[in-house]
Amino acid sequence: MEITIISELIATLLIGGIIGFFLSKSSLNKFRNNKIKEAQNKASLIIKEAVSKAETVKQEKMLQAKEKFLELKVQHEEQINQREKKIIDTEKRIKDKESKLNDDLHQNNIQKKQLDQAIKDNQSKADILLKKEEELKNLHQQQVQILEKISGFSAEEAKAELIDALKHEAKTKAQAQIQSIIEEANLNAKAEAKKVIIQTIQRIGTEVAIENSVSVFNIESDEIKGRIIGREGRNIRALEAMTGVEIIVDDTPESILLSCFDPVRREVARLSLHKLVTDGRIHPARIEEVVAKTQQQIEEEIIEIGKKTILDLGIHGLNPELVKIVGRMKYRSSYGQNLLQHSREVANIAGILASELGVNPKIAKRAGLLHDIGKVPEEESELPHAILGMQWAEKYGENSTVVNAIGAHHDEIEMKSLIAPIVQVADAISGARPGARRQVIESYIQRLKDLEDAALSFDGVNTAYAIQAGRELRVMVQSEKIDDQKASQLSFEISEKIQNELTYPGQVKVTVIRETRAVNVAR
Structure with a gap:
């Protein structure tokens, strides 16, 4: 019984399993078919969207192509228009040139006609001149014949008489010229003789x-x-x-x-x-x-001399290079005067003057001692010694007042303090004292006179004065003859004459002064 029930159950289960198998397979096929339909629907939608996008892109590209075509067409038309405009301008220029050429040709024709007429007129005038020349020749012959009758001389005799008179006049002028040449030769001979004597004296006086x-x-x-x-x-x-x-x-x-x-x-x-x-x-x-x-x-000796000098004068804080330069002054002389001795004298005189005037005597002594340091350069220099000394003092850290006094003691630069004229005066006193320099008073005065005479030899110069011991020449000119431009030129010419013709120490500053005065009287 139980076996029967079990067999029925097994059979029932097998039948249910088979039925379930077929039912599940049917549902799977149905599900698969649905998915396929959904995929096909999606594919058709994608294709439709792709076709739509392709159509849109196609339309955009066609529009871009049309726009590009229109743009190129416009550019092409513009180029064509520009070329046409250039052609039109060229044609216009050619027409203008043709018109101008035609006008020139017309003017040339007119000028040619005028030239031909002028040639004809000149030819007729030339014929008239030839006729008048012939008439004048005949008149001249007639006048000569009349003059021969009046004077009683023939033309040849009159020529001979005239030649004799000209010879006599030329001989008289020649004698005057010869006399002038002889006098000039005598003057030159005296000048040459003086020059020879002076050279001889100079050779003897070689001290x-x-x-x-x-x-x-x-x-x-x-x-x-x-x-x-x-x-x-x-x-x-x-x-x-x-x-x-x-x-x-x-x-x-x-x-x-x-x-x-x-x-x-x-x-x-x-x-x-x-x-x-x-x-x-x-x-x-x-x-x-x-x-x-x-x-x-x-x-070492030069340095010791420099140190002793500044110690004697009570000068402190001098640069070692300047101390060395001061020592070198012992071996240099100017106009026979020892330079170190002269500088010491200038320093002492400047210190005394500064004390009397209420100015710092130490700075004055310092400037006085250093005023001629430019005279002892180790290498040749084209600068004036005052300017060179000023540059050295500035280089080695000297006071600006001392630097200015050194550069201005011969008026090469402008004086900026009272120390500068004090040093200048002290320099003049030391150089001008009796026995300081080997320069005879007569030669000194003659040199100043020669400077003034050189300026007075120019036209328009009223007076001339040599000052600053012959280092400056002041020239007063007539304002009505010399204007400002000529004053500058005159200064240059005077300096050139002094440089070429005169002998002098140092340099000479030429100052031309032109003064205009307007004077009225109130009554």
Whole structure:
């Protein structure tokens, strides 16, 4: 029984499973078909959207193409219009040129006709002139015949008489010219004779020149000259090369000349020779050693002299380079006056003047001592010594008042303080005191007179005055003859004449003054 029930249950379950299998398969097919339909519907929608977008893109591209086409068409039309405009302008220019050429051709034709007419007129005038010339010739012959009858001379005789008269007149003028030439030659001969005498005197009076450029080294015997010269001149060449001094060994007994414009180098050469002769060993190596030591000794001596000078004057805080320059002044002279002595004098005088005037005497002394430092340059300079000294003082940190006083003591620059004229006056006092400089009063006065005469030789000059010891020439001119432009030119011409014809120390400043006055009287 139970087995039957179980069998029925199993059968029932199998039938249910088969029925469920077929039912599930049917539902799966139905689900799949639905999905396929949904996919097909989506695909058709996507295709429709794609077709719609493609149509839209197509329309946009067609519109862009049309716009581009229209744009190119407009550009093309503009280019065509521009070309047409250029062609029209070209045609217009060509027509204008043709019109102008036609006008020119017409004018040329008119001028040609006028020229032809002028040629005809000139030809007729030339014919008339020829006829008048022939008539004048006939009249001249008739006048000559009448004059011959009146004077009783033929034409040839009258020519001969005229030639004789001209010869006599020319001879008279020639004699006057010869006399003038002879007188001028006599004057030139006197001037040349004076020049020769002056040159002779200058050659004899060489005291200042020798003192300024030559030193004499005395020796015990002439045998030492040979040792100084050395074998084939090697010793003297070495000594000249080391010192920069020309050593002149001639027939002068017991002396050798040392020639050089630089007194420091001459002193180095003199002391070196003294040491070599005293030691007795004279050869190039020994010469080099002695000259080097002597140069060092001179440098130290220069510094000591500078220090002693500023210490004596009570000047402090001077740059070491300026101290060295002050020491070098001992070996320099101006117009026969020792430069260091002159500078010390100027410093003392400037200090006294400053004290009397209530100005700082220390600054005045400082400026007075340094006023001529530009006269001892180690290298040649084209600047005036006052300007060069001013530049050095400024370079080495001197007070602006001192710098201005140095540069202005010969009026090269404008004075900016009372110290400057004090230094200028002190310089003049030191140089002008009796016995300070080797310059005779007569030659000094003559030099000033020559400066004034040089200015007075120009037309329009009223008066001329040489001032500042001949360093400045002031020229007063007539305002009605010399205007402002001519005044400047006159100043240049006077300075050129002074430079070319006169001899003077330093430089001369030429100042032309033109004054206009308007005067009325109130009654």
